Amino acid sequence: MTIALLGAGVMGSTLLAALVRSGHDPQDLLVSDTSAERAEEVSRRHGSRAVPAAEAVAAADIVLVAVKPQDMAALVEEVRDAVRPGALVVSIAAGISTDFLERRLPAGTSVVRVMPNTPALVDQGMSALSPGHHCSEEQLELARGLMASVGRVVVLDESHQDAVTAISGSGPAYIFYVVEAMIEAGVLLGLPRDTSTELVVQTLYGAATMIRETGTHPTVLREQVSSPGGTSVAALRALEDHKVRAAFLTAIEAAAVRSRQLSPPPD
Numbered sequence: 001m002t003i004a005l006l007g008a009g010v011m012g013s014t015l016l017a018a019l020v021r022s023g024h025d026p027q028d029l030l031v032s033d034t035s036a037e038r039a040e041e042v043s044r045r046h047g048s049r050a051v052p053a054a055e056a057v058a059a060a061d062i063v064l065v066a067v068k069p070q071d072m073a074a075l076v077e078e079v080r081d082a083v084r085p086g087a088l089v090v091s092i093a094a095g096i097s098t099d100f101l102e103r104r105l106p107a108g109t110s111v112v113r114v115m116p117n118t119p120a121l122v123d124q125g126m127s128a129l130s131p132g133h134h135c136s137e138e139q140l141e142l143a144r145g146l147m148a149s150v151g152r153v154v155v156l157d158e159s160h161q162d163a164v165t166a167i168s169g170s171g172p173a174y175i176f177y178v179v180e181a182m183i184e185a186g187v188l189l190g191l192p193r194d195t196s197t198e199l200v201v202q203t204l205y206g207a208a209t210m211i212r213e214t215g216t217h218p219t220v221l222r223e224q225v226s227s228p229g230g231t232s233v234a235a236l237r238a239l240e241d242h243k244v245r246a247a248f249l250t251a252i253e254a255a256a257v258r259s260r261q262l263s264p265p266p267d
């Protein structure tokens with residue numbers, strides 16, 4: 001199975017590394033980037049082949065597109081004539097609909113829209129897949145298998161993709177932000193930075209593992225930490241005073257709005 005990866009940036013190279021880890025022959029992975037240097041550097045690292053975009057697409061069973069939404073129209077224009085009949089086009093670009101791609105690709109091209117996230121780098125990714133009009137069950141399974149090699153997968157109606165982008169696509173950024181803030185707070189309280197980092201990271205890992213392994217609702221888990229009249233409720237009250245919950249709602253809504261804005265207007 002030959003896979004063309006178009007765009008070898010943060011997410012493209014993360015997926016490339018994952019494809020190699022999951023047993024794809026690196027020689028069957030053709031990498032293209034407008035920065036030829038980048039495509040070559042990434043390919044040197046993973047054993048894949050750096051190839052111009054149209055050439056990669058002409059040889060590919062799966063075309064995995066990982067360029068920014070703003071670069072998508074130009075890229076599709078560049079490669080459309082090279083897409084093989086029966087090839088599957090998988091796009092991970094925020095805000096780019098299957099309809100946008102189907103209108104620009106040869107008639108009948110199978111498309112799957114995916115929103116992954118960066119924890120794919122450590123095989124703990126979360127991907128949401130939405131098939132286009134011409135995507136068969138078999139092709140959807142192919143895309144599912146591709147993304148399942150880097151974490152969990154859900155298949156969702158495309159109307160949910162802006163919400164997915166705002167929750168799990170951008171989600172790691174919010175979590176890292178909270179982690180940064182907690183580490184800084186530890187330093188404020190006099191802890192050495194590396195100690196504070198270790199305390200915060202293990203607490204995050206432990207809390208995430210508890211949510212997953214116990215299946216208990218986060219509210220109940222939070223209540224278990226909050227002794228009456230104790231330290232946790234004192235902190236949680238300050239978070240409520242600063243409207244942190246409302247800030248999360250507003251922030252995530254802003255991400256979804258931005259995802260919609262990244263959708264090019266209809267022709």
Ligand SMILES: NC(=O)C1=CN([C@@H]2O[C@H](COP(=O)(O)OP(=O)(O)OC[C@H]3O[C@@H](n4cnc5c(N)ncnc54)[C@H](O)[C@@H]3O)[C@@H](O)[C@H]2O)C=CC1
Nearest residue numbers: 007008009010011033034066067068069071075093094116
């Ligand atoms: N970074 C993230 O956490 C996530 C990103 N995404 C999506 O993945 C896509 C890529 O994002 P990043 O990797 O963060 O961006 P990036 O800027 O790191 O990578 C994009 C790459 O595409 C290349 N490129 C641009 N035009 C090209 C063309 N015509 N042909 C070949 N390569 C071309 C650029 O040179 C760059 O190396 C975006 O559409 C984004 O919405 C989706 C989920 C998570």
Ligand SMILES: O=C(O)[C@@H]1CCC=N1
Nearest residue numbers: 094165168169170171
């Ligand atoms: O920030 C972005 O636009 C991309 C999409 C989801 C995560 N990163």
